[in-house]
Amino acid sequence: MSTALARDAAAAQRGALLADALAGLSAPRKTLPCKWLYDAEGARLFEAITRLPEYYPTRTEMQILAESGAEMSRAIGPDAAVVEFGPGDGVKAVQLLRALERPVAYLPVDIAPEWLEAAAARVAAAFPGLPVRPVVADFTRAFALAGRAEGSATHLGFFPGSTIGNFTPEEAVTFLRRARASLGEGALMLLGADLVKEKSVLEAAYDDAAGVTAAFNLNLLARLNREAGADFALDGFRHRAVWNPAAERVEMHLASRRAQSVRLGGRVFRFAAGETIHTENSHKYRPERLRELAAAGGWREKAMWTDAAGLFSVWLLAA
Numbered sequence: 001m002s003t004a005l006a007r008d009a010a011a012a013q014r015g016a017l018l019a020d021a022l023a024g025l026s027a028p029r030k031t032l033p034c035k036w037l038y039d040a041e042g043a044r045l046f047e048a049i050t051r052l053p054e055y056y057p058t059r060t061e062m063q064i065l066a067e068s069g070a071e072m073s074r075a076i077g078p079d080a081a082v083v084e085f086g087p088g089d090g091v092k093a094v095q096l097l098r099a100l101e102r103p104v105a106y107l108p109v110d111i112a113p114e115w116l117e118a119a120a121a122r123v124a125a126a127f128p129g130l131p132v133r134p135v136v137a138d139f140t141r142a143f144a145l146a147g148r149a150e151g152s153a154t155h156l157g158f159f160p161g162s163t164i165g166n167f168t169p170e171e172a173v174t175f176l177r178r179a180r181a182s183l184g185e186g187a188l189m190l191l192g193a194d195l196v197k198e199k200s201v202l203e204a205a206y207d208d209a210a211g212v213t214a215a216f217n218l219n220l221l222a223r224l225n226r227e228a229g230a231d232f233a234l235d236g237f238r239h240r241a242v243w244n245p246a247a248e249r250v251e252m253h254l255a256s257r258r259a260q261s262v263r264l265g266g267r268v269f270r271f272a273a274g275e276t277i278h279t280e281n282s283h284k285y286r287p288e289r290l291r292e293l294a295a296a297g298g299w300r301e302k303a304m305w306t307d308a309a310g311l312f313s314v315w316l317l318a319a
């Protein structure tokens with residue numbers, strides 16, 4: 001991207017951040033969209049979260065992909081083009097592509113071109129000769145793949161990490177429906193979904209002893225100070241992770257340590273002591289609930305794999 005274009009994109013991004021923050025902090029229950037957690041520092045902290053002893057999802061999903069890869073490959077069949085939604089660093093794609101029979105292409109999809117580079121480079125290095133075609137698109141909206149990947153029998157959507165859990169159930173259904181339309185006739189989808197389990201395990205995974213998740217959450221306020229000119233006192237808020245049993249989700253909040261005011265975009269936002277900003281939901285699923293969600297999105301279960309402890313699930317869905 002040219003410098004001028006990059007500058008315009010950064011300014012547009014700051015404008016959208018400010019607009020979302022003004023709307024979220026004006027709501028009766030203050031909230032900020034979780035997508036803003038991922039600036040460069042947030043991405044670095046999230047990467048560190050995936051290696052924490054308490055954060056079981058990443059290593060458990062990798063273990064399922066490793067242990068059940070051969071079975072997944074048989075169920076998927078040869079010549080699949082893998083379309084990964086939000087590929088991160090591409091490590092899971094490499095694991096999947098290694099298991100598949102004659103994959104014909106890898107298409108990582110993300111809104112931020114710079115995020116696609118790491119995944120594309122890792123996959124290209126691991127599979128020289130495999131066509132790697134990054135797609136710059138917002139996968140929470142409808143988008144078009146430029147025709148069927150050459151020589152592919154199937155478009156295989158890949159959405160690991162239980163990122164689907166960061167959507168509301170309605171958003172999850174919309175995503176599944178749009179993914180089905182984007183992937184086309186006869187598509188398959190390999191989907192990672194975290195499972196409901198004891199509150200203590202869940203809350204520890206989102207409030208680790210080393211404080212990395214706390215730093216990840218608090219970075220959102222630092223980002224608002226850096227990019228939107230807010231004046232949050234970073235020691236004035238603390239990270240909280242709570243299991244909401246009715247909604248079956250872990251919620252991340254930032255709780256005000258005292259009564260205080262914060263300036264943002266020419267406005268003043270008041271916080272009572274203990275009042276929170278709700279920053280993220282991470283829904284956990286029971287298998288029957290996931291099946292319902294998939295069906296509402298136009299998909300049916302072909303197979304499901306889990307680890308021995310039943311912590312995490314990987315689903316093969318058919319359109």
Ligand code: AVI
Nearest residue numbers: 049161162163166206213282
């Ligand atoms: C990206 N996403 C699936 C993570 C999750 O587990 O919901 C984000 C995260 N938030 C705190 N820890 C990890």
